[in-house]
Amino acid sequence: MIPRNPIKSLLLACLLAATATATADTAKSVEAPVPLLWKVSDHDNAVYLLGSFHLLRPGDYPLSDDVDAAFDDAEQVMFELSPEEMDAGTLSMQMLQAATxxxxxxLEQDLDPDTWTRLQAWAEKNGLPLANFGSFESWFVGLTISIxxxxxxxxxxxxxxxxxFMERARLSGKPTAGLERGQEQIAVLDGMDATEQRQFVAESLEQAEKGSLETERLHQAWRRGDAEGLWTGMAADMKREYPRLYQRxxxxxxxxxxxxxxxxxxxSTSDDTLVVVGALHLLGEDGVVEKLRARGYTVERVCSACKAE
Structure with missing residues (x-):
């Protein structure tokens, strides 16, 4: 979801529990983001599908009226993971256990000499002792660099x-649920083979060396509600170059x-539901939007600021 790297783009959509805090900020945006929001309907109720960006800035709020209206209309909110599991305090420990x-x-044995040298330079530049990473799998190191x-x-x-939206649901008393368990998300990361993990670290370092341009491009595409731009930047390369990882x-x-x-x-007893998941999961022919449309449901883009799809 965030950088150019096609592996990283999807793995970061699975981000579970980053503990870092922003150390910089940019000018606040003056317009609400255009939502990646779809309404799926049958004869008696509806599901709203909202594409999330998992890391945002204060200037990305408030949200558009379309998103607020969808939340107000929904009686239940669903996420990739339930708020109860996210708040249980066990996810970080589970991830650390899987990564150890x-x-x-x-770690040095897993990486080629050039990548190891670049990792040393990155750690020194950021004041992070490389010894702190030595006991972790390469995928965790790559994820840490990105975060x-x-x-x-x-x-x-x-x-x-x-x-x-987890906080809004809590404050409004709306029931919440998760589409999967945290251990399933961790298994996606921990299931990468050695080659994929090495590639992940190398490209994480490459993106760090290039700076913020690609990250900002994708963030702005999300703000514009640019589904095609996000698909191209997040998933198309991965689907072509790493089909097995993309599938998983x-x-x-x-x-x-x-x-x-x-x-x-x-x-028949269900009310309207808002589903908030990483934007990637809603995009392209493999996305949830098209899969539900293929099952015969009426699916429409909800976007007062853009042309109807």
Whole structure:
């Protein structure tokens, strides 16, 4: 969802519990973001699908009237993970346990000499002792690099759209639910093979060296509600270059979510529901939007600021 790197773009959409705090900010935006929002309807109720950006800035709020209206209309809110699980305090520990090496291998052994040298330089530049990373799997190191770089650009996980609506649902007393469990998300990351993990670290470092331009481009595409731009920047390269990883991270999860979302439409006792998930999961032919449309539901883009789809 965030950088150019196609692996990283999707893995960061699975981000669970970043603890870093933004160290920089940019000028506040003056217009509300154009929402990536769709309404899926059957004969008696509706599901709103809202594409999230998991790290945002204060200037990304308030949201558009379309999004506020969808939240007000919904009697229940669903997320990738339930707020109860996110607040349980166990996800970070589960991730650390999954990322900790247990086979006696070292991070330096996993990386080629050039990547190791670049990682040393990055750690020194950011005042992070490289020894702190030695006991962790490469995928966790790559994720850490990305989070550090994004928070330096003023993007804060505490301000992500998911957290925003978890708090709003809590304050309004609306029931919430999750589409999957945290351990399932962790397994997506921990399931990367050695080659994919090395690539993840190398490209995380490459993005860090190039700076914030690509991250900002994707953030602005999200603010514009540019579904095509986000698809191209987030997923198209990965689908082409890393089809197995794309299948595991995106398609398989979407396929598992669609029946759960559809149940909110088919159950006669269900009320309207707002579903907030990473924007990637709604985009392209493999996205939840098209999968529900293929099942015969009426699907329309909700966007007063853009042309109807």
């Amino acid at each position: 090496r247990t086979d006696g291998s070292t 550090v770089e994004m928070t330096k650009q003023g993007l804060d996980p505490k301000l992500g759209l998911d957290n925003h 991270i995106n398609v398989d999860r979407n396929d598992a979510w669609v029946p759960k979302i559809e149940q909110r439409l088919t159950e």
